[in-house]
Amino acid sequence: MNPVLKVVDISKEFPGVKALDQVSIDFYPGEVHAIVGENGAGKSTLMKIIAGVYKQNAGKIIFKGEERYWKHPSEAIEEGIVTIFQELSVMDNLSVSENLFLGSEPKRGPFINNGKLYKSAKEFLKEFDLNINPNDKLKKFTIGVQQMIEIARATYKESKVIIMDEPTSSLTQNEVAKLFEVIRNLKQKDVSIIFVSHRLEEIFEIADKVSVLRDGKLVETNNISDLNRDKIVEMMVGRKIENFYIKKEHEIGKPIMKIENLSGEGFENVSFEVNEGEVLGFSGLIGAGRSEIMETIIGLRKKKSGKIYVDNKEVTINNPLDAIKLGIGMVPEDRKRKGLILIHSVKDNISLPSLDKLKRFRLFVNEKAEKDLSNWAIDSFNIKTPSPTRRVKYLSGGNQQKVVVAKWIALRPKILILDEPTRGIDVGAKAEIYELISDLAQQGMAIIMISSELPEVLQISDRIAVMAYGHLTGVLNAKEASQEKVMKLATQKEKAYA
Amino acid sequence: METLKKIFAIREFTIFLVLVALMLFLGITAPGFLSVDNLFSIILNVTFIGVMACGMTMVIITGGIDLSVGSILGLSGVVMGLLMHDLGLNPVMSILIGLLTGMAAGLTNGLLITKVKIPPFISTLGMLSIARGLAYVLSEGWPISPFPKSFTSQGQGMVGPVPVPVLYFAGVAIIAYIFLRYTIVGRRIYATGGNLEASKLVGIKTDRILIMVYVINGLLAAFAGFLMTAWLGVAQANAGQSYELDVIAATVIGGTSLQGGEGTILGTVIGAIIMGVLRNGLILLGVSSFWQQVAIGAVIIIAVAFDQLRGGKEG
Numbered sequence: 060m061n062p063v064l065k066v067v068d069i070s071k072e073f074p075g076v077k078a079l080d081q082v083s084i085d086f087y088p089g090e091v092h093a094i095v096g097e098n099g100a101g102k103s104t105l106m107k108i109i110a111g112v113y114k115q116n117a118g119k120i121i122f123k124g125e126e127r128y129w130k131h132p133s134e135a136i137e138e139g140i141v142t143i144f145q146e147l148s149v150m151d152n153l154s155v156s157e158n159l160f161l162g163s164e165p166k167r168g169p170f171i172n173n174g175k176l177y178k179s180a181k182e183f184l185k186e187f188d189l190n191i192n193p194n195d196k197l198k199k200f201t202i203g204v205q206q207m208i209e210i211a212r213a214t215y216k217e218s219k220v221i222i223m224d225e226p227t228s229s230l231t232q233n234e235v236a237k238l239f240e241v242i243r244n245l246k247q248k249d250v251s252i253i254f255v256s257h258r259l260e261e262i263f264e265i266a267d268k269v270s271v272l273r274d275g276k277l278v279e280t281n282n283i284s285d286l287n288r289d290k291i292v293e294m295m296v297g298r299k300i301e302n303f304y305i306k307k308e309h310e311i312g313k314p315i316m317k318i319e320n321l322s323g324e325g326f327e328n329v330s331f332e333v334n335e336g337e338v339l340g341f342s343g344l345i346g347a348g349r350s351e352i353m354e355t356i357i358g359l360r361k362k363k364s365g366k367i368y369v370d371n372k373e374v375t376i377n378n379p380l381d382a383i384k385l386g387i388g389m390v391p392e393d394r395k396r397k398g399l400i401l402i403h404s405v406k407d408n409i410s411l412p413s414l415d416k417l418k419r420f421r422l423f424v425n426e427k428a429e430k431d432l433s434n435w436a437i438d439s440f441n442i443k444t445p446s447p448t449r450r451v452k453y454l455s456g457g458n459q460q461k462v463v464v465a466k467w468i469a470l471r472p473k474i475l476i477l478d479e480p481t482r483g484i485d486v487g488a489k490a491e492i493y494e495l496i497s498d499l500a501q502q503g504m505a506i507i508m509i510s511s512e513l514p515e516v517l518q519i520s521d522r523i524a525v526m527a528y529g530h531l532t533g534v535l536n537a538k539e540a541s542q543e544k545v546m547k548l549a550t551q552k553e554k555a556y557a
Numbered sequence: 558m559e560t561l562k563k564i565f566a567i568r569e570f571t572i573f574l575v576l577v578a579l580m581l582f583l584g585i586t587a588p589g590f591l592s593v594d595n596l597f598s599i600i601l602n603v604t605f606i607g608v609m610a611c612g613m614t615m616v617i618i619t620g621g622i623d624l625s626v627g628s629i630l631g632l633s634g635v636v637m638g639l640l641m642h643d644l645g646l647n648p649v650m651s652i653l654i655g656l657l658t659g660m661a662a663g664l665t666n667g668l669l670i671t672k673v674k675i676p677p678f679i680s681t682l683g684m685l686s687i688a689r690g691l692a693y694v695l696s697e698g699w700p701i702s703p704f705p706k707s708f709t710s711q712g713q714g715m716v717g718p719v720p721v722p723v724l725y726f727a728g729v730a731i732i733a734y735i736f737l738r739y740t741i742v743g744r745r746i747y748a749t750g751g752n753l754e755a756s757k758l759v760g761i762k763t764d765r766i767l768i769m770v771y772v773i774n775g776l777l778a779a780f781a782g783f784l785m786t787a788w789l790g791v792a793q794a795n796a797g798q799s800y801e802l803d804v805i806a807a808t809v810i811g812g813t814s815l816q817g818g819e820g821t822i823l824g825t826v827i828g829a830i831i832m833g834v835l836r837n838g839l840i841l842l843g844v845s846s847f848w849q850q851v852a853i854g855a856v857i858i859i860a861v862a863f864d865q866l867r868g869g870k871e872g
Contacts, residue, residue: 357758359757359758378757378760378762379757379758379759379760380760380761380762382760383759383760389758391758396752396754396755397752397754397755397758398755398758399752399755400747400748400751400752400755400756400818401751401752402751402816402818402819403747403748403751403818407744407747407748410744411744411748411756411759411761412759412760414741414744414745415741417741418741422740422741422742423739423740423741424739424740424741424744426739466759
């Protein structure tokens with residue numbers, strides 16, 4: 060069989076960086092071809108060139124046997140190359156059904172046939188097990204749901220090549236399983252799937268071939284049957300990673316924060332406790348209300364009822380500043396929208412929460428201290444940036460996440476809430492984040508980590524709180540927890556409402 | 558080479574080059590352009606726009622806009638004039654109350670934007686009409702004069718060859734520059750404009766920042782009202798009419814992004830001077846006032862287009 064798509068000797072330079080260096084890969088119909096590599100290895104750049112978002116400096120794209128140039132991404136889409144980008148490209152001000160059928164709405168004369176739109180959307184959503192109202196605005200839903208909609212939209216079109224850039228990074232296990240079912244169906248229809256992911260387990264589950272990129276160069280393309288996990292990691296980082304997950308022994312101290320019968324929008328009657336030096340994992344399906352609880356604790360959302368105690372004292376938190384004063388910080392899930400000021404520099408992002416501690420003459424920023432702080436953060440969190448003044452929007456996802464974590468740690472909070480801290484970042488960076496969490500717990504910080512990746516929660520946490528449908532369905536000790544036990548609690552509708 | 562690259566990477570430098578090129582061109586083609594008298598008269602003409610543009614820079618950095626500055630200039634000028642002329646209040650008190658009037662208008666803008674959540678464009682458009690209307694109501698449409706010498710000397714006096722208002726403008730620009738560039742609050746203004754959500758999450762009281770920025774903008778508009786009234790020696794309800802457009806243009810030519818999060822006082826000052834030089838040069842060249850408007854509009858668009866294209870390439 061002939062490849063449906065070939066990239067030949069593709070090179071791409073950005074000012075100061077060679078993002079891709081003579082990369083050649085063939086993609087065949089009916090095949091899932093995984094592209095892996097560390098942050099900044101060039102995966103996203105390559106995908107964007109294939110999709111016509113970027114233009115290569117050298118090299119060719121051969122599609123269905125012909126050399127092609129895309130003047131605009133829409134040309135690639137018309138030819139049947141559809142991309143699900145890491146950054147969502149759904150319109151969150153439109154409804155679910157409008158998003159699904161954007162550009163191909165069922166019509167009655169010149170008007171959109173809304174009845175039919177609703178019905179086809181409903182049926183289509185059923186295939187994906189999404190039980191939501193197609194007329195709701197997309198912004199009502201979590202990133203996970205939005206991502207599923209985006210994937211659904213791509214599969215609806217007649218596509219020859221579907222590029223999925225980190226499609227699972229904000230999905231739960233169940234949703235991932237659903238997605239894989241969809242991918243297998245697409246394979247049957249001879250669609251070629253390019254699958255970019257950091258999650259190696261998934262690659263072994265779904266991919267037929269794997270190409271590894273490192274520093275903009277193609278290391279190798281192999282059949283999945285010739286590979287194992289260690290081999291891939293070795294190719295990615297160029298060295299052996301011995302202990303992938305390191306959990307440092309740390310002592311768990313006295314209770315630092317207690318939540319009592321907290322209710323708010325999206326969750327009800329939640330009580331839990333977290334101790335000094337403890338990592339409390341929060342597991343559950345997307346939409347279970349985990350992020351909402353945390354945003355309520357830090358004062359970003361209004362609580363309906365319930366009490367919060369810090370250091371055994373009841374506290375009132377009306378806004379994030381109150382939370383910060385009590386020593387509570389939160390690394391949000393959506394780093395681009397809530398975590399970073401993308402157009403500002405690495406240094407400015409890191410120092411922002413700490414400005415009050417970097418004072419000089421009461422009103423002024425002590426720029427020397429600020430520079431020291433950002434250099435310290437860049438060094439100790441291994442943030443890869445050409446300089447502290449580089450705008451964060453030019454960093455890779457993993458390095459952006461390190462900036463968000465770093466800016467909070469610089470404040471030395473007593474309690475750090477991390478919402479999906481490893482979403483969309485590669486194995487190397489993940490390992491670094493895990494190590495960091497471990498270190499912080501060892502130093503006595505209390506950590507609350509929301510994560511939809513079960514292996515991650517099980518590995519990192521001391522205890523695991525599981526939520527379903529806005530209720531806390533159980534708290535497991537990490538030693539006795541297993542994927543099965545957690546999933547059982549996470550899907551437990553009956554008990555949750557009882 | 559590296560340092561040269563760095564210099565070119567500074568936004569203000571490109572704008573500065575445009576200014577230099579413009580001045581060279583006019584120096585050669587327009588007789589009398591480069592005389593000291595003419596240069597100071599340009600700066601004097603730029604003063605009122607420039608003072609307001611310093612406030613507008615902060616507003617636009619937060620991602621907002623303020624259309625009411627021209628009207629606030631008119632209103633506060635009338636307030637100062639009436640207090641001195643009709644009530645016989647001393648100039649210092651009159652100026653202070655005039656400035657407070659501007660701050661009150663700015664505070665109203667800020668509260669409407671943050672608490673009632675009316676978009677800046679609409680709330681300040683309303684204020685444009687209200688403040689201008691009040692200026693007419695208070696003055697009943699009549700020009701107000703004369704004023705004590707101690708007042709008018711603030712606008713008409715000279716220190717050596719330098720008109721006094723120019724010194725005030727320099728003072729305002731330097732303070733605004735230091736405030737935005739070096740203070741903690743200044744940083745928070747940039748952060749709020751760069752990403753409101755992320756700023757809230759790190760504990761910045763973004764509503765307060767926004768309100769403050771509109772109050773400062775109202776204050777500076779009133780300050781321009783003081784300078785202009787003192788310079789003209791007469792307070793008029795229609796003073797500063799449609800100045801908001803020149804103020805916004807100067808700010809945007811100076812590289813402040815309407816998306817928010819970016820911009821500097823230095824760029825704005827250069828932007829304001831470019832506007833003044835252009836006006837002056839076109840007059841000296843004998844271009845008709847109708848064509849002047851066309852030329853100025855074109856320059857605004859070219860300057861912003863240039864900046865957009867450059868911005869797209871930056872790594």
